[in-house]
Amino acid sequence: MMRVHQDYWQNASSGYRASKKVSELVEEARAEVASLIDARPEEVYFTSGGTESNNTVIASADALLGSEAKIATSQIEHSAVLRPIERLETAGRTVHYVPVNAGGVIELDALRSCQPQFVSMMWANNETGVIQPIKEVSEWAREGGIPFHTDAVQAVGKIAVSVQECPVSFLSMSAHKFHGPKGVGALYVKEGMRMQPAMLGGGQEGGMRSGTEDVASIVGMGVAAKTAAAQLSSKEQQIRERRDLFEQLVLEKVTGVSKNGELHHRLSTHSHLSFQDCEAAGLLILLDEYGVQCSAGSACMTGKQQASHVQVAMGIPEERAKSSLRFSLSHTTSKEDVSYAAEQVARAVKKLRSVQTTGIGPVTVYTP
Numbered sequence: 020m021m022r023v024h025q026d027y028w029q030n031a032s033s034g035y036r037a038s039k040k041v042s043e044l045v046e047e048a049r050a051e052v053a054s055l056i057d058a059r060p061e062e063v064y065f066t067s068g069g070t071e072s073n074n075t076v077i078a079s080a081d082a083l084l085g086s087e088a089k090i091a092t093s094q095i096e097h098s099a100v101l102r103p104i105e106r107l108e109t110a111g112r113t114v115h116y117v118p119v120n121a122g123g124v125i126e127l128d129a130l131r132s133c134q135p136q137f138v139s140m141m142w143a144n145n146e147t148g149v150i151q152p153i154k155e156v157s158e159w160a161r162e163g164g165i166p167f168h169t170d171a172v173q174a175v176g177k178i179a180v181s182v183q184e185c186p187v188s189f190l191s192m193s194a195h196k197f198h199g200p201k202g203v204g205a206l207y208v209k210e211g212m213r214m215q216p217a218m219l220g221g222g223q224e225g226g227m228r229s230g231t232e233d234v235a236s237i238v239g240m241g242v243a244a245k246t247a248a249a250q251l252s253s254k255e256q257q258i259r260e261r262r263d264l265f266e267q268l269v270l271e272k273v274t275g276v277s278k279n280g281e282l283h284h285r286l287s288t289h290s291h292l293s294f295q296d297c298e299a300a301g302l303l304i305l306l307d308e309y310g311v312q313c314s315a316g317s318a319c320m321t322g323k324q325q326a327s328h329v330q331v332a333m334g335i336p337e338e339r340a341k342s343s344l345r346f347s348l349s350h351t352t353s354k355e356d357v358s359y360a361a362e363q364v365a366r367a368v369k370k371l372r373s374v375q376t377t378g379i380g381p382v383t384v385y386t387p
């Protein structure tokens with residue numbers, strides 16, 4: 020990325036010779052990103068991230084569908100899918116929010132029975148890490164000729180994602196979820212699918228997404244994709260072992276802890292735990308002070324006091340939902356990190372529980 024800024028700063032779409040090299044760098048990155056999901060480079064368009072990819076597909080579906088057509092999504096989608104779909108609903112479109120079971124897996128029968136004309140369903144959930152039955156949904160959608168979008172932002176680069184094995188129509192990705200730069204992502208559009216671009220202008224990205232390419236970020240995403248593809252299974256195994264160790268240590272040290280989400284179908288990078296009689300908001304502040312950065316719900320939910328919609332959809336009682344934390348790991352997380360984090364979790368829970376039982380004011384306003 021530094022080299023692009025310094026040596027290849029020309030506009031990728033200009034006519035002079037130096038631009039040719041710049042556009043080649045963009046195409047190399049496109050090939051890497053396409054290869055990561057088993058797509059062809061012509062089917063991959065760069066965007067500013069997962070949010071833009073999701074919004075583009077949903078707005079396009081709305082524009083291309085008849086006004087009577089129904090949309091189905093799930094109750095546990097990221098806000099970058101739910102908010103744009105809610106806007107369509109406000110404007111009069113019928114939307115079905117497919118429920119999930121207690122493990123956070125979508126109910127396939129409920130999806131099939133609502134007979135939608137467009138479906139948007141995430142590959143893996145950002146809070147619990149639970150992996151959804153995308154193969155089944157994509158095959159069912161293909162048979163019925165239903166355009167199917169998947170927000171695969173949490174899955175790409177963490178687990179094997181193949182648009183050949185799972186024949187989706189549209190797929191959203193984001194570089195910063197697999198160690199790439201923030202502010203760049205991509206959208207896969209299956210060849211032959213109709214798509215209405217959100218950005219009109221100079222016709223970059225084959226007319227699908229106008230605007231001068233952010234070449235450095237695109238190159239960064241390409242490198243991240245290449246690295247992720249090369250190390251996918253070995254890293255996944257390592258992360259899984261550390262995550263399992265983390266959960267084992269926390270359960271040994273702390274009473275009243277429960278794990279959330281279907282345990283055998285979740286990303287190895289995620290651990291979602293509830294701590295009885297401990298408000299997540301207070302735990303977050305203490306853990307941050309102790310050097311452990313985690314979150315309650317998603318980053319986008321921070322600061323909001325209501326229980327996460329994902330946990331509500333899973334039927335987790337409000338009190339337990341408000342005492343849940345999400346821990347994320349990557350291949351850079353060492354065994355030492357994991358045991359340090361588990362120690363600090365035990366310390367924070369102990370402190371918070373003692374404050375609560377001695378009655379020093381409400382937990383939500385507690386500052387260390």
Ligand SMILES: *Cc1c(COP(=O)(O)O)cnc(C)c1O
Binds near residue numbers: 071195
């Ligand atoms: C992070 C995330 C997004 C948003 O991606 P950005 O690139 O940050 O806009 C969308 N969906 C899911 C599931 C995510 O985890």
